[in-house]
Amino acid sequence: MKPDQVVKALAALAQPTRLSIYRLLVKAGPEGKVAGQIAAALKMSPAAMSFHFRILGHAGLIQKRQEGRFVYYAANFGAMNGMIDYLTENCCGGDGALCMTPKAKKSNQTRKLK
Amino acid sequence: MKPDQVVKALAALAQPTRLSIYRLLVKAGPEGKVAGQIAAALKMSPAAMSFHFRILGHAGLIQKRQEGRFVYYAANFGAMNGMIDYLTENCCGGDGALCMTPKAKKSNQTRKLK
DNA sequence: GTAACAGTTTAATAATTGTTTAACAATTTA
DNA sequence: TAAATTGTTAAACAATTATTAAACTGTTAC
Numbered sequence: 491m492k493p494d495q496v497v498k499a500l501a502a503l504a505q506p507t508r509l510s511i512y513r514l515l516v517k518a519g520p521e522g523k524v525a526g527q528i529a530a531a532l533k534m535s536p537a538a539m540s541f542h543f544r545i546l547g548h549a550g551l552i553q554k555r556q557e558g559r560f561v562y563y564a565a566n567f568g569a570m571n572g573m574i575d576y577l578t579e580n581c582c583g584g585d586g587a588l589c590m591t592p593k594a595k596k597s598n599q600t601r602k603l604k
Numbered sequence: 605m606k607p608d609q610v611v612k613a614l615a616a617l618a619q620p621t622r623l624s625i626y627r628l629l630v631k632a633g634p635e636g637k638v639a640g641q642i643a644a645a646l647k648m649s650p651a652a653m654s655f656h657f658r659i660l661g662h663a664g665l666i667q668k669r670q671e672g673r674f675v676y677y678a679a680n681f682g683a684m685n686g687m688i689d690y691l692t693e694n695c696c697g698g699d700g701a702l703c704m705t706p707k708a709k710k711s712n713q714t715r716k717l718k
Numbered sequence: 719g720t721a722a723c724a725g726t727t728t729a730a731t732a733a734t735t736g737t738t739t740a741a742c743a744a745t746t747t748a
Numbered sequence: 749t750a751a752a753t754t755g756t757t758a759a760a761c762a763a764t765t766a767t768t769a770a771a772c773t774g775t776t777a778c
Binding site: 501505507535537538541542545556558559560 | 735736737738739740744745746
């Protein structure tokens with residue numbers, strides 16, 4: 491993932507309403523949710539809703555899908571993982587025992603179980 | 605981790621210079637790095653350097669430690685993991701096979717190895 | 719004590735971002 | 749076809765953020 495895209499993704503999530511939207515979509519899984527449902531849950535105006543979806547979409551964090559007159563949005567999990575990998579890349583120079591990222595924990599556990 | 609703190613952390617990282625600073629510190633591990641070294645590496649003015657360190661510090665992402673006339677900064681790995689956990693919490697309603705967060709991958713691998 | 723070094727703080731300016739209102743598509747239902 | 753529903757777009761305004769220059773606080777070395 492390119493630095494520029496990571497910055498965009500972080501900026502998109504660095505806003506309370508959008509962070510809430512995103513978490514709802516992460517929880518919802520690949521099928522996503524109808525735009526209006528999310529707006530209702532978070533008490534957003536239609537304009538605010540569209541604005542925030544646009545920012546999240548432009549950052550590559552969510553995807554849009556139209557069904558009839560409803561618009562579904564779903565989290566882009568690849569982008570989420572790309573961002574996390576970028577942040578934790580080469581953590582503690584690669585020594586997992588020190589920094590305990592989710593990844594490092596995994597490789598520790600793998601080693602333990604061997 | 606509280607939503608407010610997560611937003612602050614994301615906002616702190618959503619800026620190219622600070623993202624670079626943070627990644628250098630993540631790579632450096634718990635001992636951290638001298639402020640001036642980082643500033644030199646990223647060609648920041650002293651004022652810009654202090655400004656960005658303050659934002660990262662206020663977000664809880666880094667810690668400060670003075671040694672003589674040098675100031676060391678180090679990543680706060682707990683905050684990093686807290687932020688990541690918050691973002692990926694309840695991913696796909698808990699079905700790891702779908703969303704493949706680092707955590708979900710871990711538990712899949714654990715299951716396989718059992 | 720004075721000078722040099724390492725960082726911080728303050729104030730001013732320029733740029734970006736979020737919210738609101740209103741008007742505008744596109745799709746379905748009557 | 750007309751009305752209702754779902755969502756988008758555009759313009760205007762208020763608030764936040766990044767950068768720069770200059771003055772300031774400690775710490776070490778001479």
